[in-house]
Amino acid sequence: MNKVEFIDMLRRHIADVGDPAFINDTVIYYQDYIDTAIRKGRSEEDVLSELGDPRLIAKSIVASRDEAYGSGQDAGSYGQASAGGYEYSSGGAYTDPNAGGSEGRYGSFIYDGRFHLRTKRGRDISLPLGLVKVGGAAAAILLLIGAGYVAVSLLPVIGFGILALLIYRFFKDNF
Numbered sequence: 001m002n003k004v005e006f007i008d009m010l011r012r013h014i015a016d017v018g019d020p021a022f023i024n025d026t027v028i029y030y031q032d033y034i035d036t037a038i039r040k041g042r043s044e045e046d047v048l049s050e051l052g053d054p055r056l057i058a059k060s061i062v063a064s065r066d067e068a069y070g071s072g073q074d075a076g077s078y079g080q081a082s083a084g085g086y087e088y089s090s091g092g093a094y095t096d097p098n099a100g101g102s103e104g105r106y107g108s109f110i111y112d113g114r115f116h117l118r119t120k121r122g123r124d125i126s127l128p129l130g131l132v133k134v135g136g137a138a139a140a141i142l143l144l145i146g147a148g149y150v151a152v153s154l155l156p157v158i159g160f161g162i163l164a165l166l167i168y169r170f171f172k173d174n175f
Helices: 003-013 020-039 044-051 054-070 129-174
Strands: 080-083 086-089 093-095 108-111 114-118 124-128
Touching (some): 003 044, 003 054, 020 044, 020 054, 114 129, 124 129
Parallel strands (some): 093 108
Antiparallel strands (some): 080 086, 086 093, 108 114, 114 124
16 A cells, blocks of 8 residues: 555545544645655655554544544544654644644644644744754743833833822922
8 A cells, every 4th residue: 555545545434524624634644744754764665554554543533533522522623633653633733642742723743852833834844842942941031031121111211200290299289
């Protein structure tokens, strides 16, 4: 079986879900997973054998989605289904459950110690996870410094405002 046959069989077997957006998101996820693994030097046959039978994957996805609906989730969410070390969750996000991944509307996922962000146009931006953590910490520090700078900058204005109010009240009450 090749990638095209795998994807076609997967699409046919999750068609019972009836939600075209869910079906499309799931198929795109598996296409991207296979393409990424091949770009990293693995053979197509190796990747497909690791994933297993697309009918079983589809059965698992449909069952987990049905289970999610049964647990009171709204009709707009998909629940979760895992495969190949990634975890697919509602909203088109991909996370690695073992790495504490984050979610994103267009697909962010953590894999092999790297943070991947799928843009709206399908481009995959990959950064080392350590760099993302350092960048987040730096952004938080800069935000605090900026807020402190604004507060310190406003102190003279607030002081002059209070002084003007006191002078106004003094003259209003005494004259």
